[in-house]
Amino acid sequence: MNRGAPVKSTAPDTTAVRELLEEGRALTTPALRAAVDRLAPPMDTVAAYHFGWIDADGRPAEADGGKAVRPALAVLSAEAAGATPAVGVPGAVAVELVHNFSLLHDDLMDGDEQRRHRDTVWKVHGPAHAILVGDALFALAGEILLTEGGEHAARAARRLASATRRLIDGQARDISFEHREMVGVEECLRMEGDKTGALLACAASIGAVLGGADDRTADALEAYGHDLGLAFQAVDDLLGIWGDPRSTGKQTWSDLRRRKKSLPVVAAVAADNAAARRLTALLTADAKKSPAEFQDFDEAEFAERAGLIEEAGGREWTEAEARRRHVAALAAIEDLSMPDRVRERFRALADFVVIRER
Amino acid sequence: MNRGAPVKSTAPDTTAVRELLEEGRALTTPALRAAVDRLAPPMDTVAAYHFGWIDADGRPAEADGGKAVRPALAVLSAEAAGATPAVGVPGAVAVELVHNFSLLHDDLMDGDEQRRHRDTVWKVHGPAHAILVGDALFALAGEILLTEGGEHAARAARRLASATRRLIDGQARDISFEHREMVGVEECLRMEGDKTGALLACAASIGAVLGGADDRTADALEAYGHDLGLAFQAVDDLLGIWGDPRSTGKQTWSDLRRRKKSLPVVAAVAADNAAARRLTALLTADAKKSPAEFQDFDEAEFAERAGLIEEAGGREWTEAEARRRHVAALAAIEDLSMPDRVRERFRALADFVVIRER
Numbered sequence: 272m273n274r275g276a277p278v279k280s281t282a283p284d285t286t287a288v289r290e291l292l293e294e295g296r297a298l299t300t301p302a303l304r305a306a307v308d309r310l311a312p313p314m315d316t317v318a319a320y321h322f323g324w325i326d327a328d329g330r331p332a333e334a335d336g337g338k339a340v341r342p343a344l345a346v347l348s349a350e351a352a353g354a355t356p357a358v359g360v361p362g363a364v365a366v367e368l369v370h371n372f373s374l375l376h377d378d379l380m381d382g383d384e385q386r387r388h389r390d391t392v393w394k395v396h397g398p399a400h401a402i403l404v405g406d407a408l409f410a411l412a413g414e415i416l417l418t419e420g421g422e423h424a425a426r427a428a429r430r431l432a433s434a435t436r437r438l439i440d441g442q443a444r445d446i447s448f449e450h451r452e453m454v455g456v457e458e459c460l461r462m463e464g465d466k467t468g469a470l471l472a473c474a475a476s477i478g479a480v481l482g483g484a485d486d487r488t489a490d491a492l493e494a495y496g497h498d499l500g501l502a503f504q505a506v507d508d509l510l511g512i513w514g515d516p517r518s519t520g521k522q523t524w525s526d527l528r529r530r531k532k533s534l535p536v537v538a539a540v541a542a543d544n545a546a547a548r549r550l551t552a553l554l555t556a557d558a559k560k561s562p563a564e565f566q567d568f569d570e571a572e573f574a575e576r577a578g579l580i581e582e583a584g585g586r587e588w589t590e591a592e593a594r595r596r597h598v599a600a601l602a603a604i605e606d607l608s609m610p611d612r613v614r615e616r617f618r619a620l621a622d623f624v625v626i627r628e629r
Numbered sequence: 630m631n632r633g634a635p636v637k638s639t640a641p642d643t644t645a646v647r648e649l650l651e652e653g654r655a656l657t658t659p660a661l662r663a664a665v666d667r668l669a670p671p672m673d674t675v676a677a678y679h680f681g682w683i684d685a686d687g688r689p690a691e692a693d694g695g696k697a698v699r700p701a702l703a704v705l706s707a708e709a710a711g712a713t714p715a716v717g718v719p720g721a722v723a724v725e726l727v728h729n730f731s732l733l734h735d736d737l738m739d740g741d742e743q744r745r746h747r748d749t750v751w752k753v754h755g756p757a758h759a760i761l762v763g764d765a766l767f768a769l770a771g772e773i774l775l776t777e778g779g780e781h782a783a784r785a786a787r788r789l790a791s792a793t794r795r796l797i798d799g800q801a802r803d804i805s806f807e808h809r810e811m812v813g814v815e816e817c818l819r820m821e822g823d824k825t826g827a828l829l830a831c832a833a834s835i836g837a838v839l840g841g842a843d844d845r846t847a848d849a850l851e852a853y854g855h856d857l858g859l860a861f862q863a864v865d866d867l868l869g870i871w872g873d874p875r876s877t878g879k880q881t882w883s884d885l886r887r888r889k890k891s892l893p894v895v896a897a898v899a900a901d902n903a904a905a906r907r908l909t910a911l912l913t914a915d916a917k918k919s920p921a922e923f924q925d926f927d928e929a930e931f932a933e934r935a936g937l938i939e940e941a942g943g944r945e946w947t948e949a950e951a952r953r954r955h956v957a958a959l960a961a962i963e964d965l966s967m968p969d970r971v972r973e974r975f976r977a978l979a980d981f982v983v984i985r986e987r
Binding site: 309310311313314372376379380398399400402403405406407409410411413414417418424425428429431432433435436439440442443444446447465 | 667668669671672730734737738756757758760761763764765767768769771772775776782783786787789790791793794797798800801802804805823
């Protein structure tokens with residue numbers, strides 16, 4: 272039996288992860304490019320820019336196309352069910368298309384001008400193209416999965432459609448939270464489970480589903496992905512406040528500037544101590560300010576809020592939450608039989624997600 | 630053998646169409662409402678507003694939710710394949726969800742403030758909700774079809790995904806045409822075949838596919854829907870220039886204000902006569918104007934362009950095109966065996982699409 276060790280005591284095996292991500296990309300990218308080539312001009316060009324295959328002037332580029340954790344998981348999950356990695360590829364492509372559809376729309380809705388250190392699609396090609404190309408990638412996802420996914424494609428497509436709807440539901444609640452004075456910890460976790468957990472859960476099981484895995488196997492892999500998603504999001508929430516702009520590619524205090532009710536914030540407010548009460552008073556006053564007044568805040572004012580969140584225990588709670596989810600993710604698959612090499616890769620990926628970039 | 634008579638000589642049987650559309654709505658609306666109820670707040674409310682079930686303040690309403698031609702077709706196509714109308718319902722709901730997803734995004738991209746004589750969703754609930762709720766309806770479409778569509782759901786979902794991608798491709802080209810000086814007639818017809826024909830083709834065959842129809846039947850019904858879509862779009866293009874704002878709910882000369890390269894325009898420009906040459910000179914000069922200069926045009930300037938389009942023969946050509954597609958739609962299904970009542974309904978619907986609102 273493999274018990275997930277607490278993340279702090281595990282030195283993350285970055286070589287294993289790098290190999291795994293590279294193999295996933297090598298298997299998936301040609302299929303992803305072939306899928307995007309099906310789009311009519313000018314959408315094929317806009318999509319190629321988004322994926323980092325060309326620059327804003329249309330010249331070939333090799334920009335950062337993201338870590339591609341989801342395709343790697345999809346391929347790995349096929350192996351977990353005893354199928355070849357190739358069986359997972361249509362699932363990997365479909366999940367990556369859905370993920371990028373959501374990025375295109377989110378960047379536009381959030382007004383984010385940068386992603387992976389490059390201008391976002393709406394900034395370069397305009398809002399209409401960000402909407403349309405996002406829509407097209409979503410449509411392509413279903414098409415690829417259903418035409419190339421083999422005999423179990425319908426079951427996989429059903430799971431992907433439902434994960435996508437949860438992703439959108441989560442994103443809608445995340446945005447609505449920005450306009451609310453306060454949000455509870457449970458409510459925030461449910462939102463993050465939908466926004467981030469649902470698609471990672473689908474990625475971590477879709478290859479197995481395409482390989483004909485039974486429900487027990489698919490559900491265990493899904494549970495792994497869901498917890499991995501929550502760990503990932505907890506780390507993302509920490510980076511959204513304390514991340515180094517040079518590695519995140521975002522502004523300092525980026526989530527605070529947007530009044531995001533992320534985990535460190537809601538956990539801090541829920542604490543019973545003096546810092547929590549001072550924080551709550553500040554945030555209640557902030558909620559009444561217009562976006563323009565809020566934009567005028569200087570660094571010191573955001574630093575004060577970040578300091579109170581930390582003092583109230585929000586940072587520590589979120590770090591512990593990431594570790595809890597890491598343990599839960601590994602526990603979810605400990606009773607599944609799979610080759611040791613595959614299990615080690617699931618573990619290395621989980622370690623990587625929790626430790627990355629900090 | 631039933632040969633489609635030219636539309637001018639057919640008095641459209643509006644009672645038959647009204648019955649057909651009402652039956653389609655009666656069968657489909659409860660399933661559509663149940664689907665929309667799956668959305669998390671506030672998206673369920675935004676979607677309910679879009680469908681006309683509630684007003685902007687959330688009070689129950691019975692606003693015009695559209696003619697619902699697509700659900701009626703989906704249900705009818707199940708009957709054409711010898712299945713019960715109920716077999717077509719998951720397809721009807723899925724197609725109607727995709728249609729409304731595209732309306733939500735199109736209204737935002739086009740900046741349209743009114744649809745069916747009510748404020749559009751982005752105008753009432755903001756752009757982010759128009760994007761998100763559109764996305765959610767699209768995801769729901771796949772979910773409903775794959776969970777409730779029965780044993781042939783995957784085949785139907787594959788066709789729907791590919792029709793949706795063509796719809797998006799068509800919409801992208803339609804927008805790109807607005808920024809081009811001129812567009813050819815063939816190019817315009819291909820764009821309209823994707824933008825409008827693909828989803829109507831899917832609607833007209835999806836019930837049959839769910840009912841297990843063979844490829845010949847499904848393809849013939851698809852061809853009917855595709856030609857019906859082109860007829861529909863030709864009429865829409867006529868209304869976009871000469872339609873009465875009181876019945877279309879749009880501005881006068883609405884397509885001209887947007888420099889749309891619709892069928893009457895491209896057909897007029899392609900003609901070999903003096904009016905065509907004067908029109909081409911005017912439109913070439915227009916293409917160089919900024920949107921602001923163009924907005925300053927008065928009614929007389931648009932009327933002049935509309936007059937030249939008519940004089941060059943663009944209006945007449947488009948009217949003839951609608952009739953040609955009407956005949957082709959009916960011819961596509963004349964060799965399929967189906968009950969007379971069902972065939973009459975396909976005919977009545979085609980008549981209705983060509984004759985409506987003029």
